Amino acid sequence: MCGCYELKATAGMLVRHFPALHCLQGRIVRQEEIQPAAHVSVVTGTAGRFSGELARWGLVGSFLEQAPRVPVVSLRAEGLESRPFYGRLLKEKRCLIPATAFFEWRTDASGSRRWARCSDVAGKPFLFAGVFDRHPLAGTTCAILTIAANETLAAVNERMPLILSRDEAVFWLGDHPVFPVDDFSAMTQPLSRMSLRVDLEAVHQPFSQLSLGFS
Numbered sequence: 001m002c003g004c005y006e007l008k009a010t011a012g013m014l015v016r017h018f019p020a021l022h023c024l025q026g027r028i029v030r031q032e033e034i035q036p037a038a039h040v041s042v043v044t045g046t047a048g049r050f051s052g053e054l055a056r057w058g059l060v061g062s063f064l065e066q067a068p069r070v071p072v073v074s075l076r077a078e079g080l081e082s083r084p085f086y087g088r089l090l091k092e093k094r095c096l097i098p099a100t101a102f103f104e105w106r107t108d109a110s111g112s113r114r115w116a117r118c119s120d121v122a123g124k125p126f127l128f129a130g131v132f133d134r135h136p137l138a139g140t141t142c143a144i145l146t147i148a149a150n151e152t153l154a155a156v157n158e159r160m161p162l163i164l165s166r167d168e169a170v171f172w173l174g175d176h177p178v179f180p181v182d183d184f185s186a187m188t189q190p191l192s193r194m195s196l197r198v199d200l201e202a203v204h205q206p207f208s209q210l211s212l213g214f215s
Contacts, residue, residue, distance in 0.1 A: 003073050003144065005102040005161075006032050007041065014034055017125045018166055020045075020173070021098060023125045024052035034099075035074045040133060041176065042142055044095040045173030055095070060135045061085055067138045077145040077162050077188045081181050089131040091179040093183035095142055096164070096174050097128040104157045106200060117157050117199045127169045129162040129187075150190040158197060161190065 007030055014021040021043060029041050031106055039054045058071030063085065078190070081087045103117040120126060132142040145162040153160050168187055 002035065004101070005034050005099045005128075006189065007034060007098055007125075008032065008100045009098065018096075018127060018169055020050040020169070021052070021096075023050045027052045027054055028098075029054065036071070040142070043098070043142075043173065044094075044132065050173060054138060055132055055140040055142040057143075058141055059131070059133060060138040060141045062133045062135050066137065067135070071141065072143050074144050074146050074159075074161075075099055076145050076159075077129070077184075080145070081179065081184065086131070088105065089133055090184075091176070093132050095130045095132045096169055096172060097130045097142065097144060099126040099128055100163075102126075102161055104153070106156050114200050116161075118153065118156070119197050119199070121195050121197045126161070127166075127170060128162045129164050129168075129172055146189045147189045150196070152196045152198060160190070174212070 007028070009017075009030070011022075011025055011028055014024065023043060024041050027041055029039060031038070034040055034057070038057055040057045041052065042055045043050055045051070045054050056071075058073050059075075060067045060071050075086060080090050101117050103119060104116045106114055106116045129145045130142045131145065132140055134140050146159045147162050149156070149158055149160045158179050164187070171183065
């Protein structure tokens with residue numbers, strides 16, 4: 001499935017939420033509808049030094065000779081460490097992807113399809129867990145990790161992005177000589193995720209062209 005999210009926060013709002021995001025100054029893509037193949041703001045880190053850059057949303061593996069027709073926009077976090085290529089990215093090429101909301105389709109009792117805007121109950125920005133890679137032709141690309149939906153979202157979609165707290169974001173960008181699989185597995189449990197607000201809205205023209213949701 002495709003995905004769609006928004007980033008409407010200013011640089012100041014992002015830094016107040018997570019100071020390391022100061023590295024995104026001048027590299028913040030603010031849009032109401034960020035869709036696959038768009039350039040998005042990402043944060044990477046090595047040895048405690050964070051850097052901000054733009055990456056195309058839709059992962060293209062560095063081992064590929066050319067970009068696939070449909071690049072991967074989301075990856076299931078559960079068991080990712082055991083998958084040969086993606087496991088290497090999980091251990092070596094993690095990134096943060098800031099957002100202020102994400103969107104899912106929902107069909108109501110009358111059979112009408114409406115889109116659901118999912119945001120933090122306090123209006124704070126999100127930090128999605130992601131992985132990235134660098135391809136000689138496609139450049140830097142990324143994908144968002146997903147987990148089973150928590151109680152709030154279960155009626156809308158069975159999956160949701162892996163949203164990190166501040167402490168988890170530091171862990172995510174930290175250096176781990178041996179990747180802590182147990183800690184990572186604990187982060188993928190939906191019951192431990194933050195409370196979300198879901199607002200149902202009538203479908204407007206841009207969204208009527210999309211297949212929304214995270215797989």
